[in-house]
Amino acid sequence: MASKSTSIESPYLPVPVTIESVESISATERLFRLSNGLASSRSKVSVKGGKGGAPVYSPGQFFMVGLPGYGEAPISVCAPYEPGFGIELCIRLAGNLTGALHRLGPGDTLWLRGPYGTGFDTEGFKGLDIIFIAGGIGIAPMRSLLLAVLKERKSFGALRLLYGAKSPEEVLFTEETEQWQEAGLETEVIVDKGSKGWKGRVGLVTDLMGPLKPTPGSTRAVVIGPPVMYRFVVAKLKRMGLSETDIQLSLERRMKCGVGKCGHCQINSSYVCQDGPVYGLGDLKGMGEAFK
Amino acid sequence: MNETSPIPPRFLTKRELKSLLGALIREYRAYGPVDSDGVPAFSALTSSAELRFDLSPTHLSAREFLLPSKETLLKFDLTESGPGVVITPVVEAQPQVIIGLKPCDINGMALMDSVMAAGVRDVNYLKRRAATIIVGVECLPDETCFCASLGTERAESGFDLFVHLLPTRGVLVRIGTEAGAKILKKYAWGRKAVKAEIVKLEEHYELKLGAFKARLNALPEELPGVLAASDESPVWQSIGSICTGCGACNHVCPTCYCFDVSDELSSDLKSAERLRVWDGCTLDDFTLVAGGHNFRKSRAERLRHRFNRKFNYGSERFDSLFCVGCGRCSRTCLVDINITEVTNAIIKEVKESRG
Ligand SMILES: Cc1cc2nc3c(=O)[nH]c(=O)nc-3n(C[C@H](O)[C@H](O)[C@H](O)COP(=O)(O)OP(=O)(O)OC[C@H]3O[C@@H](n4cnc5c(N)ncnc54)[C@H](O)[C@@H]3O)c2cc1C
Ligand code: SF4
Ligand code: SF4
Ligand code: FES
Numbered sequence: 304m305a306s307k308s309t310s311i312e313s314p315y316l317p318v319p320v321t322i323e324s325v326e327s328i329s330a331t332e333r334l335f336r337l338s339n340g341l342a343s344s345r346s347k348v349s350v351k352g353g354k355g356g357a358p359v360y361s362p363g364q365f366f367m368v369g370l371p372g373y374g375e376a377p378i379s380v381c382a383p384y385e386p387g388f389g390i391e392l393c394i395r396l397a398g399n400l401t402g403a404l405h406r407l408g409p410g411d412t413l414w415l416r417g418p419y420g421t422g423f424d425t426e427g428f429k430g431l432d433i434i435f436i437a438g439g440i441g442i443a444p445m446r447s448l449l450l451a452v453l454k455e456r457k458s459f460g461a462l463r464l465l466y467g468a469k470s471p472e473e474v475l476f477t478e479e480t481e482q483w484q485e486a487g488l489e490t491e492v493i494v495d496k497g498s499k500g501w502k503g504r505v506g507l508v509t510d511l512m513g514p515l516k517p518t519p520g521s522t523r524a525v526v527i528g529p530p531v532m533y534r535f536v537v538a539k540l541k542r543m544g545l546s547e548t549d550i551q552l553s554l555e556r557r558m559k560c561g562v563g564k565c566g567h568c569q570i571n572s573s574y575v576c577q578d579g580p581v582y583g584l585g586d587l588k589g590m591g592e593a594f595k
Numbered sequence: 596m597n598e599t600s601p602i603p604p605r606f607l608t609k610r611e612l613k614s615l616l617g618a619l620i621r622e623y624r625a626y627g628p629v630d631s632d633g634v635p636a637f638s639a640l641t642s643s644a645e646l647r648f649d650l651s652p653t654h655l656s657a658r659e660f661l662l663p664s665k666e667t668l669l670k671f672d673l674t675e676s677g678p679g680v681v682i683t684p685v686v687e688a689q690p691q692v693i694i695g696l697k698p699c700d701i702n703g704m705a706l707m708d709s710v711m712a713a714g715v716r717d718v719n720y721l722k723r724r725a726a727t728i729i730v731g732v733e734c735l736p737d738e739t740c741f742c743a744s745l746g747t748e749r750a751e752s753g754f755d756l757f758v759h760l761l762p763t764r765g766v767l768v769r770i771g772t773e774a775g776a777k778i779l780k781k782y783a784w785g786r787k788a789v790k791a792e793i794v795k796l797e798e799h800y801e802l803k804l805g806a807f808k809a810r811l812n813a814l815p816e817e818l819p820g821v822l823a824a825s826d827e828s829p830v831w832q833s834i835g836s837i838c839t840g841c842g843a844c845n846h847v848c849p850t851c852y853c854f855d856v857s858d859e860l861s862s863d864l865k866s867a868e869r870l871r872v873w874d875g876c877t878l879d880d881f882t883l884v885a886g887g888h889n890f891r892k893s894r895a896e897r898l899r900h901r902f903n904r905k906f907n908y909g910s911e912r913f914d915s916l917f918c919v920g921c922g923r924c925s926r927t928c929l930v931d932i933n934i935t936e937v938t939n940a941i942i943k944e945v946k947e948s949r950g
Contacts, residue, residue, distance in 0.1 A: 566853030
């Protein structure tokens with residue numbers, strides 16, 4: 304998103320976008336639906352791709368989302384790109400900036416730049432069975448991929464989502480999961496700790512993996528979750544016979560620039576903001592820091 | 596910085612050099628090495644008499660002049676809210692000249708240039724770099740310098756002018772760019788150097804190469820492999836246990852460029868700035884994320900990362916090592932973590948394990 308109309312092309316210059324709606328989807332998460340295109344602005348900003356045009360992005364990519372005076376943070380797209388529709392972001396209340404974002408409502412403005420990073424290669428998944436394994440807020444970026452796949456349900460084989468959250472209160476998109484189920488995505492949810500009224504399973508997301516019988520070569524596993532999850536999930540998938548090319552994951556790191564300069568997101572020689580956040584397991588070979 | 600067909604070196608008398616430097620200091624914002632209370636340091640110059648070319652590498656590198664330790668990226672006018680906020684990118688570049696950059700630092704700056712120009716261009720840095728004239732000066736190593744082990748003891752490019760102080764009365768000036776030629780023609784063109792003078796350059800390099808006390812016990816091209824094989828080395832634990840995590844080694848390094856970005860609101864809340872400030876991978880919170888997870892939990896891991904960044908990771912991304920052997924990190928470390936000693940310990944271990 305280079306700025307065309309400014310004389311100075313700063314890679315750090317964000318564009319304003321209007322919030323269309325905000326939905327509180329848990330005690331700590333809100334779903335922001337942004338309007339399509341840019342807010343009219345007194346700042347001289349524009350997006351590559353045309354007048355008021357929204358940026359095009361792939362599932363798995365992220366934007367640097369910010370507010371003047373509060374800073375910026377990397378936030379993944381939560382729904383796939385669709386012409387005529389705005390960006391969806393699911394934001395967890397985690398600190399200063401996300402706190403300020405949570406105070407915004409419809410009609411308010413947020414600022415973003417991007418999209419950045421690698422996305423999922425949805426085309427490359429066609430004809431294959433897919434196992435989606437999400438933990439915690441990892442369901443937010445996963446949703447962009449799920450929805451993209453479900454839009455073309457017939458092009459894929461068996462689809463299964465295993466989703467783990469800390470508690471029933473932290474399970475996101477509960478109502479939507481029913482729709483996903485109907486659309487042909489077998490969904491199982493598990494929580495670390497149950498509570499009164501929770502009829503679902505209690506345990507770790509790996510506990511849901513027992514019955515999986517993936518066919519190596521014609522199955523893709525996609526993993527997005529907190530750092531602790533990867534090692535165990537990946538080990539289990541490998542034991543089931545999946546190879547490095549069968550497994551894809553999205554990694555989180557601290558990010559301050561999104562454009563390969565600030566050094567914060569580096570894992571060995573890889574910059575997560577550019578080479579990731581989506582990696583094939585094979586890309587991470589020799590990168591001892593990947594699952595820290 | 597356009598490379599041109601090389602103009603042969605020029606000979607200047609000491610007096611001509613003085614008038615060249617004097618003119619640069621008058622005409623530009625000029626920085627150069629001075630003796631600052633016993634510490635070699637880059638400083639804004641008012642006279643060429645302040646310059647000292649006989650000192651160890653400056654305490655801080657010249658990074659400050661291209662990537663300031665604190666820099667405004669964006670200015671926010673918050674008089675109106677929402678989309679009414681006016682955001683102005685700040686890209687400042689005033690003509691400046693850096694005098695007395697040593698070969699290590701010139702090579703370091705070239706690495707910085709390649710990082711900032713790769714992929715998304717960091718215009719703040721690049722504009723400043725384009726507005727900067729570099730006048731290099733040849734030197735001899737102190738007991739900590741080890742550039743010869745990395746092939747960075749000579750500067751072949753990356754400067755506009757490069758000065759060799761000859762043992763006799765004058766200096767030889769190599770011309771690196773058209774801008775350099777223009778400046779020289781304008782202020783002190785001297786005369787064409789004769790063969791006997793050019794031969795002196797090679798004599799100097801022979802003297803220089805023989806003068807190093809600190810060395811790495813491996814070839815530069817061996818280092819990425821050595822570092823890659825050192826993940827489990829006990830050396831990281833042992834230096835990690837004494838490192839204080841102060842970040843000074845990052846701070847002084849000519850090839851460290853990591854930064855943090857944060858916003859600062861004015862006290863009347865009517866304006867704000869998005870600032871970037873130097874950060875360092877040896878600082879404890881460098882990889883800390885919201886929620887409390889730290890991807891490099893221990894000092895040992897953080898130092899291993901720093902050494903890998905210098906001797907390994909860059910070779911994949913930029914086809915180069917990222918240490919230029921200036922020795923600044925060793926000189927500055929309060930607990931005496933010495934980059935050549937540590938790297939030699941790693942080299943020894945890895946070579947022994949390979950048999
Ligand atoms: C690729 C990617 C995608 C992401 N997608 C999403 C998403 O879709 N939804 C979502 O909710 N979150 C997402 N995150 C996480 C999100 O970026 C963080 O939750 C967010 O940065 C928190 O910002 P904050 O200012 O509110 O928090 P703060 O805690 O105020 O943190 C501000 C910055 O400082 C760092 N920091 C935090 N604590 C400290 C400390 N004690 N000392 C020093 N520094 C500290 C943080 O890492 C952050 O960079 C994503 C992260 C990445 C890398
Ligand atoms: S200067 Fe020394 S003590 Fe400070 S962070 Fe570097 S290695 Fe550690
Ligand atoms: S790592 Fe140390 S010796 Fe190497 S360039 Fe940086 S400061 Fe100089
Ligand atoms: S976020 Fe700055 S380098 Fe990746």
